[in-house]
Amino acid sequence: MLDPIIELQDLTKKYDQFIAVNRLSLSIQKGEVFGLLGPNGAGKSTTILMMLGLSEPTSGSVRVCGINSTREPILVKQKVGYLPDDVGFYEDLTGYENLIYTAELNRLSKEEAIRRAKELLARVGLSDAADKKAGAYSRGMRQRLGLADVLIKQPEVIILDEPTLGIDPAGVKELLQLIQRLSRDEGITVLLSSHHLHQVQQICDRVGIFVQGRLLAVGDVSALSRQLFAEDLFILEVGVKQLSPDLIEQLMQIDDVTSVKQNNELLFISCSRDLTGEIAETIVRSGARLTYLNQKQYGLDEIYHRYFERGEVK
Ligand SMILES: Nc1ncnc2c1ncn2[C@@H]1O[C@H](COP(=O)(O)OP(=O)(O)OP(=O)(O)O)[C@@H](O)[C@H]1O
Numbered sequence: 001m002l003d004p005i006i007e008l009q010d011l012t013k014k015y016d017q018f019i020a021v022n023r024l025s026l027s028i029q030k031g032e033v034f035g036l037l038g039p040n041g042a043g044k045s046t047t048i049l050m051m052l053g054l055s056e057p058t059s060g061s062v063r064v065c066g067i068n069s070t071r072e073p074i075l076v077k078q079k080v081g082y083l084p085d086d087v088g089f090y091e092d093l094t095g096y097e098n099l100i101y102t103a104e105l106n107r108l109s110k111e112e113a114i115r116r117a118k119e120l121l122a123r124v125g126l127s128d129a130a131d132k133k134a135g136a137y138s139r140g141m142r143q144r145l146g147l148a149d150v151l152i153k154q155p156e157v158i159i160l161d162e163p164t165l166g167i168d169p170a171g172v173k174e175l176l177q178l179i180q181r182l183s184r185d186e187g188i189t190v191l192l193s194s195h196h197l198h199q200v201q202q203i204c205d206r207v208g209i210f211v212q213g214r215l216l217a218v219g220d221v222s223a224l225s226r227q228l229f230a231e232d233l234f235i236l237e238v239g240v241k242q243l244s245p246d247l248i249e250q251l252m253q254i255d256d257v258t259s260v261k262q263n264n265e266l267l268f269i270s271c272s273r274d275l276t277g278e279i280a281e282t283i284v285r286s287g288a289r290l291t292y293l294n295q296k297q298y299g300l301d302e303i304y305h306r307y308f309e310r311g312e313v314k
Contacts, residue, residue, distance in 0.1 A: 003030040005157060005189045006051065010060035013046050013213075020046045022213040023060065028191060028206075030156075033183045035200040036193040038210030044193040047210075048159055051191075052082055065156050081150030085162040087142060091135030095126055095145050098134050099152055106153040113152075120148035124178060140171030147178065158182070160192040164199055172196075176203045236269045236276060239292030240283055247286045254278055265291070 006028035013021040021043040028034045036044050049055035050062050053073025062069045065079040089098045096117055103113030121130045124144040129137065137145060143163055150158055163179070164172045180203040182188050194200045200207060201221060208218040217224055226233065240247070243265075251260045251267070254275060261268040269279055276295060283290050 004028065005030040005065055006034075006191065007063045008047070008051075008060070009062075011047070011050060011057050011062055012059045013043070013050060013055065014058045019213050021050070021057075024213075024215055026208060026215060026218065028189060030189055031183060031187045032205045033180060033190045033192070033203055035204035035207040036191060036210055037195070037197060037200060037207050038193075039195065041212075042210045043213040044210055045161060048082075048161055048191075048193060051159065052076060052080060078153070079156045081153065081155035081158040083143070083146045083150050083158065083160045083163060085165050087146035087149070089134035089137075089142070089145065089149075092133060094131050095134055095137065095141075095148075096121060096130040098145065099148055102149050103152050108152070116152055117148075120151055123151075124148045125174065138171075140167040140175065143167060143171075143175055144178070147175075147182075151182070155188065157189045157191065160190065162194060163192055164194065164196055172199055179203060234271045234274050234276075235296040236267075236271070236279055237292075237294045237296060238267045238269060238279065238283065238290065239265055240267055241265055241289040241291055243288050244286045247283065247288055250282055250286060251279065254282065 004027040006026070008024050008026045011021055011024040012019065024043075024047060036047065038044050046055060050057050051064055051069055053069035053076045056070055064076050067075050067079065069076045090101065093101065099117035099120065100113050103116060104110075108116065118127075118130075121127050124147055126141060126144055126148065129141060134142070134145060147158075147160075147163075160179070164175060167175060176199060179190055179192070183190050192200065192204075206218060206220050207224070209216045209224075217227060219227065248260050248262060248267075251257055251269060254271075256272045256275060257269060257279075258272060259268075259270045269275075271279075274295070276293070280290060280293060
């Protein structure tokens with residue numbers, strides 16, 4: 001059953017005449033991991049700030065956990081954990097002491113603070129570095145400490161702005177797996193913004209592609225590819241020797257083949273449905289030799305670049 005926990009309705013933010021976020025409507029369900037994707041300046045951070053009640057919309061509304069963020073920012077902050085792209089700690093305090101400090105700010109009892117700080121340090125893989133000063137943590141360790149810091153108050157929603165920025169590939173993998181586990185094990189809803197499509201693709205249930213303040217498409221990766229590649233959903237890369245002069249024309253005559261491009265002995269055949277069998281048969285029947293056949297799957301990277309290449313704003 002649908003249970004929206006973040007609801008944006010016609011959300012708009014203008015800076016003078018400049019529209020940073022343009023009539024954004026979006027529902028995110030409880031327990032979802034949602035990726036907000038877009039290039040620099042797309043409006044991701046502005047949207048996040050409005051969700052947190054830290055920036056006032058010009059028009060439209062934003063509700064998080066049923067709370068109007070604009071009217072009740074303090075209430076929203078109690079339910080939502082926010083990890084900015086460059087998280088700040090008390091550099092002279094240890095990781096453990098930083099967590100205790102946050103726990104006390106959130107009015108946890110001393111005992112509860114100690115228990116949760118230790119548990120969360122273990123959870124994010126920082127038990128061994130608990131007594132090291134935060135100032136000496138690497139970027140990846142800071143992000144993991146940031147996640148523990150956000151979780152200490154047991155939020156229903158966590159919002160992460162570019163969580164993987166500046167982390168090495170192994171660290172990124174660990175961090176993303178950790179985020180995914182949080183969602184799965186504890187039902188926490190996660191919204192993360194990112195430029196790193198291939199990373200986000202691994203853990204997001206759905207993604208929204210955001211360009212120039214507008215949400216261009218929303219869905220899981222396969223729904224997005226269906227939506228964006230309706231004409232040429234399947235591309236076959238085919239190796240052919242001894243091509244007859246009219247083979248390309250024969251291929252074009254197959255229903256639902258939308259284009260055939262040739263590069264020496266390679267053909268790139270776009271179709272709106274899977275025609276692998278028919279295409280292979282046509283090639284063999286023409287007397288040509290089929291040497292290789294590969295069906296290309298679209299990933300989020302292609303979807304995303306395609307939008308930007310076209311510069312489409314629907
Ligand atoms: N306080 C402000 N005053 C004027 N313009 C602003 C302000 N804050 C943001 N903008 C503009 O609004 C647009 C959206 O910015 P925003 O930071 O939301 O984008 P973003 O998608 O988060 O980009 P990035 O990935 O670089 O963080 C940008 O063109 C930015 O210059």
